[in-house]
Amino acid sequence: MTSVTSLFSPVEADLRLLTENLRNLIGAQHPVLNAAAEHLFSTTGKRIRPAIVFLISRATLPQGDLTPRHRRLAEITEMIHTASLFHDDVVDQSQLRRGMPTVHSLFGNRVAIQAGDFLFAQASWYLADLDNLAVVKLLSEVIKDFAEGEIQQGFNRYDTSLGLEAYLNKTYYKTASLIANSAKAAGVLSGVPPHLIQALYHYGRNLGLAFQIVDDILDFTRSTDDLGKPAGSDLRDGNLTAPVLYALQENPYLEVLIEREFSETGDIEAALELVHSSSGIAQARELATGFAKAAIPCLDDLPTSDARQALVNLTDYVLERLY
Template sequence: MKLTGIAHICQDLKKDMQVVERELSAAIETDHPVLNEAAHHLLRAGGKRIRPIFVLLAGKFGDYSIDRLKYVAVPLELIHMATLVHDDVIDDAATRRGHPTVKSKWDNKIAMYTGDYILGRSLSIVSRLSDPEVHKLLSDAIVEMVKGEIEQIRDFFNWKQNLRRYLRRIKRKTALLIAVSCQLGGMVSGAPERHVRALYHFGYNAGMAFQITDDILDFTGTAKQLGKPAGSDLRQGNVTLPVLYALNREEETKKRQIHAFLQSEGEAVPIDDMVRLIRNSEGIRFAQALADTYLSKAIHALNELPLGKYRDSLKQIAHFIGERSY
């Protein structure tokens, strides 16, 4: 596996991340040809693997064992993968990370069942750990993620939502699974309880910043960087933080444009005009400031952890999240 982005931060995880990659491939292997091809198509599209990396780094604060940690790292990444397949159906997305989505290469039915299959495999793998608390934390996170997804669908093109509602949604959709990745890595390794708590708080705040940064990049990134067209979230009706802020704080002419776009469900104003409007609005700066606040909280949580290169690696990842362009 070629290390890129986040994985470069902690080079001595390379061998264990290769174990995770092999286990991911083995986990989705099936004798059903269409299901096997669709699941591996998604896996080959790659990703940052941020959740497994957090599991392994968190495990360094206890009795580290890749042979145990893989039973958490792999399921967490599979859960994330399953949600991506389902998201692409809901969003009618043709590409992800520059590759055709499962739904565009096959169809919606194949995509939905592929996501269900991957989710089922994640639960099967984590069952190899006997600790019921691990299973409860993971299942609770899945429940909250589903709630977040339902809330997002409910709020498509909704110009009446507020900041609190947006933050609760991204907490459920993104931040909790990242927080649980850090928490379970520490738990499975037997790290002290205070360190596990610190890892959870780090992961939660880093996860909030990660999603806000994603929402910023949807307007400021290029199609090549994002692997999908700029403004894809807004095109689908997802009212993210930069839009929400601009809708409430920009000058009246711009507010009317945003309102017209949302009220008409994208018909009244061209999407390219909306992307330019939001890109040049105060909404981007406000969202960046809030992401920076969450990153500061994440870094502060690390003060509870022992000094050393693994704490430094987590801090570097927090900085990467804030500075990334993809």
């Protein structure tokens, strides 16, 4: 399987500098806010979102180094992502993130929510400082989408009438919007033609959807140790993802279990077994593959470079995580 280190080799130095800069950008006066943000920034995340920004920036600036604004965009992207994790873990009451205790489990819900709000505010400040209205609009849309996605997920818990389209909309809001709009913003900062800016957006959208669908599959196929969180946690929480939605079409009894919110002994174990015995996981895998493959032609107009090839290879890496 392709390693993230080799995949991101064209921007390895950029990612090292980003990690150093993030700690300096937090700028929280209160030590608890600093400690909360530092805790998540210091965990072993793959930094996929800023890596995509760096790769697109280098692919669209093949003759020159990255500008300070490209670097700051990558940093803002990771700050927004990190802020969303604070809020996600509170809403989901997750005790683990990447195998580490979550911020709310260490510092409490109030601190986690305030730390997330603080990071969103800091990201907005640095975003405005880029002095590019188009980029400000793109990343502001992302923050709005996060809230929309959380609201949709909250209202749709245990709702077996949820269709695939609603699931994909929520997945776009919560995951793909940041990747799509930050990819587009990198093209805007590079001054590429409008048709290429749109292509970069669609690359990020397709890749982001594939990435989250794969994550939703892994929630059923990997162990708790591999996931860094309890396996099957989405279903337990009433968050119906692609494997479940497909399984519901084959197993009417699964609907009964979900609608009574797994209130009886053995319900969740029975539900997990029904998902595994159906073709739901296989169909979800096909769905993810379709989106990943659709991302590749979006890069056709980029000049040949190591960065462009890494963006192509990233679509394979997303799917390789399934095996």
